[in-house]
Structure formats: C-alpha cells, structure tokens
Amino acid sequence: MDLPSLHTLPREDRLYRLLPAVHRIRDAEQGYPLQALLRVIAEQVNLVEDDIARLYDNWFIETAEDWAVPYLADLLGYQPVEAALGEGTGTQALERVRVPRREVAHLIAQRRRKGTVSLLEDLAFDVSGWPARAQEYFRLLDRAQHLNHLHAERLGTADLRDMLALDRCESPFDTLAHSVDLRRIQSRHRRGRYNVPSVGVHVWRMRSYPVTRTPAYCVEDAGAQCFTFSVLGQDAPLYRMPRPEPDAFHQADEQNLPLPLHRRDLREHLHQDYGADASLAVWAEQWAGQDGSVPVPVDAIVVADLSGWRYRPPRGKVAIDPQRGRLMFPPDQVPKKGVRVSYHYGFAADLGGGEYPRPARRPPAPFTLYRVGQGGVSSLPRLGDALRKWEEDAPAHAVIELMHSGVWVEPVHVRLRPGQSLTLCAATGTRPVIRLIDWQTDLPDALGVELDVGSRFALEGILLAGRPMQVSAPHDPQAYADEAAKTPACGAELAIRHCTLVPGWGIGCDCGPERASEPSLELLGVQARVQIEHSIVGSIQVRQDEVGTDPIALVITDSIIDAAGSGDAIGAMDAAVAHVRLTLRDSTVFGQVQVHAVELAENSVFDACLNVARRQIGCVRYCHIPCHCRSPRRYRCQPDAVVAAVRARHLPDAIETTLIDAERQRVQPRFESRRYGLPGYARLTPDTALEIRRGADDGSEMGAYHDLYEPQREANLRARLDQHTPAGMTVGLLFAD
Known part of the structure; x- marks a missing residue:
C-alpha cells in the first residue's frame, strides 16, 4: 500500500502509521501495546529532530539561541568586555548585555564604517540599547574668519531673539558658538566639551x-x-x-x-x-x-x-x-x-502598571475568561458585572481581563472559596486604573479580597489608587483557623505582578502623597504566601496572630516599597513587628522594615532601618542597610565594607571616627527623586558611590533597577567607543538624563 509521507503524519503516531496494516490490526486486538511503545520512541525521535533543527537555526545570528551568540561572535573576533561581575554566577539576561546580539549582527558593517561619527550613534544603541546622539564639538567653536574667505555658515554671536536656540544651549542639540575649553571630555573630575578633538556621545537611559x-x-x-x-x-x-x-x-x-x-x-x-x-x-x-x-x-x-x-x-x-x-x-x-x-x-524600567509587554500568567486550564470593557456580545461593560457573573458561575479557575486603559470607579470585593483561583489582570498593551472612592460612610472602601484555604488571587498590570488593597480571611475565623491548621501554610496565595498600589493612596500636583500615613496593602489575619513582583507598592501593614499561627511568607522581587515619607514600609498594625518571613531581592525600600524574620535579602537598598525579631534566621547580602539596625547576618553589605576598610588601617581614634562618618556619608544612596510620579523615581544618581552603583553580587547596581545592568552597559559602551573613535578625536560618554 502507499505509505503516507513522513512529514504529514501526526508527530506522536508517525512511526506507528508506517507499520503494515496487518500489524496495526493485530495490535488493536491486543489493546494497542505496540502503539504505546512506538509513541515513546517517537517522542525521542522528535526531540532529536528538534535539536537538529535548532542547530541549523544557530548558524544565523538572527535565529540563534542566546547561548550560541558568544560562539558566533568569537568567529568574528569579537572580544567581550570583561567588566567586574562580582561573585554572582551571571544570569542569561546579564550574558545578553555582555555580548549584545545587535552588535554581533552589525559587527562587519561597523568595522567598515569605523571612524565615522554616524557610526557612534548606531554603536551606542547596538551595544547598550540606549538611543544616542553624537556631537562634534569643534563645529561649535567660535573661530575667526579671513576677510577674503568668509563662511556664513560658521557660528558667531548668539542671537538673543532666537529663544529656541537659547533653550537648546548646553544641550546635545546646541547650535550656539562657544569658546575653547581645554579640559578633556573623558576627564572624571572636571569634564570639558568644547575642544577641537572632542566628540560627545549623549545617551538617553530614560x-x-x-x-x-x-x-x-x-x-x-x-x-x-x-x-x-x-x-x-x-x-x-x-x-x-x-x-x-x-x-x-x-x-x-x-x-x-x-x-x-x-x-x-x-x-x-x-x-x-x-x-x-x-x-x-x-x-x-x-x-x-x-x-x-x-x-x-x-x-x-x-x-x-x-x-x-x-x-x-x-x-x-x-x-x-x-x-x-x-x-x-x-x-x-x-x-x-x-x-x-x-x-x-x-x-527607566518596566516597573509598576504600564502598557509595556508583560508575560501573561494564567491559571491551569480549563479556566473561565471574562472580558470587561471591550464591547460586543461576549464582553461585560463594568467590572462589577464581571464579578457578579463570576460569583454566579463559581468556576474553579477564572480570569477577569480589563480590555482598555480606562478608569474603573467601582467598589471591588472578591470572596474566594476553598481551592478557587481568580486573576484580575490588564489586557496586553493596556494600563487600566481602579480608582476607589468613599462609597460607604460607615464601612471602609478598600479593594477587598477574602482568601480561603487553598485559594489564589492574582493582580496583574493594574494601577490602584484612592484606597488600599485589603486581604483578609473569611468571616468565620474559627472554621478558617481549624481548616488552615490541616493544610501546611494554608495553601493560599496572593500575587501582585506589574502593578502600582499608589503610595499614600494618591498624589498631589507636586507628587506629594495625599495620605502619607495610610498603607497601600493590608494583610489581616490571612494565612497565605504573598508575592510581589515588578511592582510599586506603598506601605504594607500586617495584622496577624503571633501566638496561634506561623509567620506568613512575603516574597518581594524587583519592586519598590515606599512608605511615602512616614511610618513603616513593612510593619504591623498592633504589634512591634509584622509577623512575616521576608524574602527581598533586587528591590528598593523607602521606610523602616519591622518584621519577624528575614530569610534572605540581596542586591537591595534599605533607605531606613531593617529590624527583625529573630536575628539568627536568614542573611542579608550585597545590600545597603544603615548601621545600628537589628538585622540578620550581613555579608558584603554597605556601609559595613567601607567601615571595615577604614578600621583595618589602625588609625588614631579621632581620625578613624571622622573617616568612618565620611565613608558612611559617601556610600549613602542618592536618588533622583523619592516621590512617586516623577520620571526619576527611586533611581540612583550618577554621582552615587560605586559601592552602591556596582555593589550587587553580579556587579550591577543595588535596588529595583538592578536588572537593567547599567554598569555593564556603560563599561561595554565606553570600551567600544574607544575602539571606533575617529582618528585624532577623543570620545566622551555623556548621560543626557
């Protein structure tokens, strides 16, 4: 008989279909044991074929996997910059920064254009991902002209009536004439721009x-x-x-x-x-x-x-x-x-609620999807309608998706049954805002979530303002406690991903918080694992039974926790410390942290004290944490490291005390802005000490912007600019924001 083509067969049964019909008939009579065996073999064949196909794709820089990019670069003689990486193992994202795919793809073309000014702009984007503008400063010098050879295009006296040109003065788009500045553009002390050999590459990290x-x-x-x-x-x-x-x-x-x-x-x-x-x-x-x-x-x-x-x-x-x-x-x-x-x-980064691409995380299938605000028969007009329909249908797993970047001014209350899960998320490319107002005079109007045993609630891509998010246990605390005691850690989960819970509930015209003393997230007697990722959250307050329950797990990564200028960033409502076990990675915290224990804190910035009840648990590593705080063991933290370096010099007591105070002040993190709503919010300034800007375990900066790997980008770019400098010119890297 005619055998079917190998490439048109289903992948799981393609070997079985190649058998003669008589063997398939006999196999069917015996309950298909041969088919089951060939499916196992076909699975391995498919893996081998897929691997061969990937090897072919790895021949080309456009389709190669990340691990293959350094090997392709080595074939072209590309030498990565060996920047100081600390003791970290180096993530895949860091390797992509150290050996940029774009630069390897354009390497031959860049070598052909070597020495041209236009190349410097393309090189800056290929190496660091930062848009750039190159400026030849000799073109802006005020030069004398021969009377017999006048050049009308040459610069001269500034026109005080040209307000646009005056606005651009000293900017990367400056068109006014300047006198010669003999200081070097590469100087780290007092940089000069306007000289004959100077070329400035202005980059925008914002x-x-x-x-x-x-x-x-x-x-x-x-x-x-x-x-x-x-x-x-x-x-x-x-x-x-x-x-x-x-x-x-x-x-x-x-x-x-x-x-x-x-x-x-x-x-x-x-x-x-x-x-x-x-x-x-x-x-x-x-x-x-x-x-x-x-x-x-x-x-x-x-x-x-x-x-x-x-x-x-x-x-x-x-x-x-x-x-x-x-x-x-x-x-x-x-x-x-x-x-x-x-x-x-x-x-500066994909942080908090925004329309940037976010990885979609959905509950295990099958789940019920409710779309809100899209229009059409299958969409619901209001968030409250979707919540009511979700309560009526009572599915085990559900997703409520907000379909546009509008403002939803509605009371929101979610009550989950045991084992039930709900995800309230923004659609791709949207940033919906849930604005809570004073709907009831005799009750709080927070976004309420009741977590029962084994339930899960996720908030993704949402900006929440006006009131806090309040997570609590069911109304029957005794039944909840009895059932939770049977389940380790209660099995409940709360996830906040790529969201903004506005610090202080709201901000004024000057970005000052409206209710600085109010928390943005309240955890009230709930036994759950709380996870916050890539989010901006105000103060977190916990009310928990410290005697009858274990501390809840609070995991915060790549986020900003802001107490809005007063109170505790993480604390308890009616106790000295919050009854939580804290894990903090790559985050920035404004305000004090008062918790039961810290399991791990790394690559983070604590602007105020971290105080724990159980110091013998956990570790704090590669963080900035103020001195005289009750914290767990510290490893390579600041300012401990610079203080130890001063004490190792065995100076007289008076001099040693003075130098220690100076070093503590020097390594104090400096931020462009501490107020949410401004472009430079929680971002380290360029004059922050290198011990902070490159103080993480992998050589990146401490804090919420750790994963940008800006120190590695800067080191790579400076090295590449020196290699592609036009003959006789000196190139300086200038940050325009």
Whole structure:
C-alpha cells in the first residue's frame, strides 16, 4: 500500500502509521501495546529532530539561541568586555548585555564604517540599547574668519531673539558658538566639551512609555476647564514618541529620541507630535462641535504656559503645557462629555502598571475568561458585572481581563472559596486604573479580597489608587483557623505582578502623597504566601496572630516599597513587628522594615532601618542597610565594607571616627527623586558611590533597577567607543538624563 509521507503524519503516531496494516490490526486486538511503545520512541525521535533543527537555526545570528551568540561572535573576533561581575554566577539576561546580539549582527558593517561619527550613534544603541546622539564639538567653536574667505555658515554671536536656540544651549542639540575649553571630555573630575578633538556621545537611559485613550483628570480646585494628562492629577512632563531614523547615516535629532517635550519644541513640531498615533492627543466628545471618535484637530491646539492656571485659551482652542502635563479649555466652553487623552511619560524600567509587554500568567486550564470593557456580545461593560457573573458561575479557575486603559470607579470585593483561583489582570498593551472612592460612610472602601484555604488571587498590570488593597480571611475565623491548621501554610496565595498600589493612596500636583500615613496593602489575619513582583507598592501593614499561627511568607522581587515619607514600609498594625518571613531581592525600600524574620535579602537598598525579631534566621547580602539596625547576618553589605576598610588601617581614634562618618556619608544612596510620579523615581544618581552603583553580587547596581545592568552597559559602551573613535578625536560618554 502507499505509505503516507513522513512529514504529514501526526508527530506522536508517525512511526506507528508506517507499520503494515496487518500489524496495526493485530495490535488493536491486543489493546494497542505496540502503539504505546512506538509513541515513546517517537517522542525521542522528535526531540532529536528538534535539536537538529535548532542547530541549523544557530548558524544565523538572527535565529540563534542566546547561548550560541558568544560562539558566533568569537568567529568574528569579537572580544567581550570583561567588566567586574562580582561573585554572582551571571544570569542569561546579564550574558545578553555582555555580548549584545545587535552588535554581533552589525559587527562587519561597523568595522567598515569605523571612524565615522554616524557610526557612534548606531554603536551606542547596538551595544547598550540606549538611543544616542553624537556631537562634534569643534563645529561649535567660535573661530575667526579671513576677510577674503568668509563662511556664513560658521557660528558667531548668539542671537538673543532666537529663544529656541537659547533653550537648546548646553544641550546635545546646541547650535550656539562657544569658546575653547581645554579640559578633556573623558576627564572624571572636571569634564570639558568644547575642544577641537572632542566628540560627545549623549545617551538617553530614560524610556518613553505610552498611555492610550485614558480619561484626563479634572483639577476642580483650579476650575472645571483645567485638566492634567495624568489620571492621578500630578504635574509630570510629557515625553516624545521616538520616530525611526530614515537611514544609518542620519544624525539623530529631537524627533528620534525619547525626550521630554518643551513648549517651543512642541510648538515648532506640533503637526508631527500631535495625533492619535503621535506623542499626544486629546479627545473631547461634543465639544465645539467636535466628533468624539477623532482627536481635537491640530489647528485647535495652542501650546502655552499653564503654571498657575492663569492662561485663558481663546474660544474653540485647547491649551497644552507639555512641561507640566496640563491642558485647559476655554472657561465658557467646558467639555460636558469628559476628556480622554493619549500621551507618553518617562520612566527607566518596566516597573509598576504600564502598557509595556508583560508575560501573561494564567491559571491551569480549563479556566473561565471574562472580558470587561471591550464591547460586543461576549464582553461585560463594568467590572462589577464581571464579578457578579463570576460569583454566579463559581468556576474553579477564572480570569477577569480589563480590555482598555480606562478608569474603573467601582467598589471591588472578591470572596474566594476553598481551592478557587481568580486573576484580575490588564489586557496586553493596556494600563487600566481602579480608582476607589468613599462609597460607604460607615464601612471602609478598600479593594477587598477574602482568601480561603487553598485559594489564589492574582493582580496583574493594574494601577490602584484612592484606597488600599485589603486581604483578609473569611468571616468565620474559627472554621478558617481549624481548616488552615490541616493544610501546611494554608495553601493560599496572593500575587501582585506589574502593578502600582499608589503610595499614600494618591498624589498631589507636586507628587506629594495625599495620605502619607495610610498603607497601600493590608494583610489581616490571612494565612497565605504573598508575592510581589515588578511592582510599586506603598506601605504594607500586617495584622496577624503571633501566638496561634506561623509567620506568613512575603516574597518581594524587583519592586519598590515606599512608605511615602512616614511610618513603616513593612510593619504591623498592633504589634512591634509584622509577623512575616521576608524574602527581598533586587528591590528598593523607602521606610523602616519591622518584621519577624528575614530569610534572605540581596542586591537591595534599605533607605531606613531593617529590624527583625529573630536575628539568627536568614542573611542579608550585597545590600545597603544603615548601621545600628537589628538585622540578620550581613555579608558584603554597605556601609559595613567601607567601615571595615577604614578600621583595618589602625588609625588614631579621632581620625578613624571622622573617616568612618565620611565613608558612611559617601556610600549613602542618592536618588533622583523619592516621590512617586516623577520620571526619576527611586533611581540612583550618577554621582552615587560605586559601592552602591556596582555593589550587587553580579556587579550591577543595588535596588529595583538592578536588572537593567547599567554598569555593564556603560563599561561595554565606553570600551567600544574607544575602539571606533575617529582618528585624532577623543570620545566622551555623556548621560543626557
């Protein structure tokens, strides 16, 4: 008989189908033992074939696996920069930074373009992933000209009427003339730029993140016509959506870089930066005869200074202040159907709620999916409708997905049965906001979650403001305690991933917290494992029976815990310490931590004291933790290391005390901003001590931005720039943000 093609057979039965029909008939009579055997063999054959296919893909840099990239680079003579990596083993993400795939792919082309200024911009992005602009500073020098050979394009006296050029002074886009500065551009002490051999490569580490079709915030204190782009109501600069460069030889300008928008710059490029697919847009339904399905026309946009809300836009116009993130309508022409905006904000990493790509984690199949806000027959209009339908259906596993970046102003209460799981998440490419308000005068209005034995609740991609998230046990505490005693660790789980629980419940126009003393997450008598990943969370308060129950497990990774300037970042409501076992990795904590025990804390920054009840449990390694704290054993922490180095010198007591105080002050972490809502929130400044910026176990920085591996990126880029410097020139790496 005609045998079927090997490639068209099902993978699990392809060997069995190759047998003659007589053997298959006899196998069926005996209960298919031969088929089961050949399925096991076919499984191994499939593994071998897949491995051979992957080996073919590994011949090409575009399709090669991460482990094969260094081998392909070695074939081209690529030498990775051996930066100090500490004692860490090196993760796969770190190896991708040390040997960038983009640089290996473009290595031959870069060698052919070696010595050109345009290469430096492409090289910076290929090596570090940072957009860059290269500037030859000899072109900005004030030079004398021969009267018989005048050059009108050469720079001269600054035009004081050209305000745009004056705004760009000392920036990477400077066009004004400067006198010669003889200091070296590579100096680590007093850097100079404007010299004949100097070439500056300005890099931007800040990223531009979008927010799409979200409601604007009406600043009622200033007037019904006053709005902010941010739904939280704070003043924050708007950022540009970078546009791709036309070719490899093009020098990057403002349109190609993730820059904060300035008023004059936006006014000059308004037609490029305004629109539904541009940097910002405004929708106002039935305002001035406008169709709410399309943005307000660009001709109706006025760029103005809205500080103090003193400006009055003309009738039929909308004023926008990109530096403060504000917009204003005419006082006699206030929109009645609401205002929606799209814009971009600046931040350094994929952290907290945002529209950036997030790995989707779903419960084990089968699960029930409820979509909210999408429109259509299968979608529910409100979050409350989805919760009611979920309670009626009572599935074992369910997912409620919010489908757009809107604001959900609803009371939310979730009650899980034993063994039940629910995931409340944002759809891909969205950042929904759950804004809790004072719905009931006699009851709290938190986002309530009741976890029963073996239940699981996950919150993903959500921004929560207005009230805290309150996790508690069922109403019958005795039955819950009896059932929990039968199950180790109760089996319940709470997961918060890529979320923002706004510190202080909300922020003002200056990004100051509205309720600094209030927690953002409350754990009330619940026996569960709590996990927080890639999130920004305010104060965490725990109320737990310290006598009758074991400490709950609290695991925090790649996150920021912010006490909003007062109180404990992690503490107890009615006890000295929170009854938790804390595990903290790659995180930044603002405020004191008062816990029962710390199992492990590594690569983290504690801005205030860490105090534990059980010092003999756990370890703190490669962290910054203030002195005189009641902490577990410390290993290579700061400022312990610098203090030990001073004491090892055996100096006189007075000198030793002075040097120790100076060293403690030197290694104190410095942040660009401690207030949530600003672009540089919880980010270390460039002048922070190297012991902090490169103090993690793998040579990266301590804190929530550890996984960016910026020290390794910087070391690689500096080495590559030196190798590709044009002849006779000196290249300096300059951080523009």
